[in-house]
Amino acid sequence: MKIKAAVVHEKGQDFKIEEVELAPPKADEILVKIVASGVCHTDEVAKMQAIPVPLPAVFGHEGCGIVEEVGSAVTEFKKGDPVGFSFGYCGHCENCLSAHQHGCENFNDINFGGVMSDGTKRLSQKGQEISSFFGQSSFATYAVVNQNSAVKVEYDIELALVGPLGCGIQTGAGAVLNRLRPSFGSTIAVFGCGTVGMSAIMAAKIASCSKIIAVGGNPTSLELAKELGATHTINRKETDDIVGEIKKITNGGCHYAIDTTGVGDFVKKALGCVRFLGTVVVLGATGDMTINVQEELMGEAKSLIGVVEGDAVPKLFIPKLIQYYKEGKFPFDKLIKFYDFEDINKAFEDSHNGKVIKAVLKIN
Incomplete structure (x- = not known):
């Protein structure tokens, strides 16, 4: 399917919102219509190639949205579910199996290597493959995400707030x-x-x-x-x-x-x-x-x-943070300023200059 995404083609260049192709989800993946995505320093570091993510790439790793489609092996989610995303992991190494997914032996390949957990890519443009980031690439109107990296949330919290919980706040x-x-x-x-x-x-x-x-x-x-x-x-x-x-x-x-x-x-x-x-x-x-x-x-x-990543199991920890927020004990919304997707470069500039603590892009 054709989607809009903020693509980085060369080291250090501004984000350019362009049309790209997104392949359908595989058996253990979900297709999500992105509602919002947090802006994180890690995205900027990767854009500047201090973390050498293969370019071109679509960054964004604090996404949230509504499930549009589920793969044949997905049982946890259904169409219409609101979800937040966190980091990617393989799910089968020793650390993953002992509930230390943040220490996944394949963490760097999945999150920074430009590929999904199965080693393949979902994004392309004019026949050229585009790298993903953290197994989600949430600076886009849609994303394909492995079910392991998604966290179902309730409807009693503004969904756009949920994205930043997946990385910086969780950390x-x-x-x-x-x-x-x-x-x-x-x-x-x-x-x-x-x-x-x-x-x-x-x-x-x-x-x-x-x-x-x-x-x-x-x-x-x-x-x-x-x-x-x-x-x-x-x-x-x-x-x-x-x-x-x-x-x-x-x-x-x-x-x-x-x-x-x-x-x-x-x-x-x-x-x-x-x-x-x-x-x-x-x-x-x-x-x-x-x-x-x-x-x-x-x-x-x-x-x-x-x-790394707050030593967290996101599917357990993110709901706890949301509960603390509902109880008034964790008012993380006071950190957030929303920007339109089209203003992504402004959001990064304001973040870099200290004008905002946590910029969040509203995408759809």
Whole structure:
């Protein structure tokens, strides 16, 4: 079928909304009419080829919509079901079978290799195959998605809000609720006040952390962080000794720290601000950095860990986040600003410049 999609043909070029061909769903796949898709930094990183997704490609990996057609082996969904999408995984490797789909041994091939979980492609243009992204390519009017990556939702939430739960929001909230599981009254510092950081802050409040410290450089975002659950904020542009300030607030260091910035210096600061036996989670795409393992890590029995996709099983975790939202405990809608699909490049520009925390494209 012919659909409209935001295609990237060359490294770094703007998104171009063009007509492409979408093949029908296979036995274990569903065809979805896209309602909305979140704009994520990972899409931009791939567009710039820091993640070398084969081009041309259609990006977008925080999609949601209405099921239009189901494959012959699909039993969980039917036409008309509202669904959100999350990451792709193979479903048969050791990690998938032990409910660690975020650690799928084929994760990089399926999500960044330009192919679906069976190694083939569904998108083409004038006879040329086009790469998919995260097994969905949701910057389009329709998408074919493996049933494993779709999550059925109820009609009592605005469907356009559901998309961002599939990656950025799940990542931040899941790092706290699924991986760290902080004890009552513990303390945490969050570096970065974007979508992932704000989600971690809201989750820390749900977990009843006594001190939640938001570290960022945008005064407006820091004010919102307070509204969402931060007990203290630190403006990194106005504070010479961030580590010292966090230690002062927490009487010697926090129990946990999360870096969402991907900046090596902030990872080091996160390590510096946690106390003996503290744990630091890295959620940003961080490059090379140097640490003194004895002084900064092992000597105080600290842990430095990477977490992918919030250590979540999306079919279980996304409904939990929606329930928290309905109960007023997880107001992630305060992060979101909607854009028309045609304004996709503006949405990315505003996201890059810090004018919006979570841009979401309304597509149909």
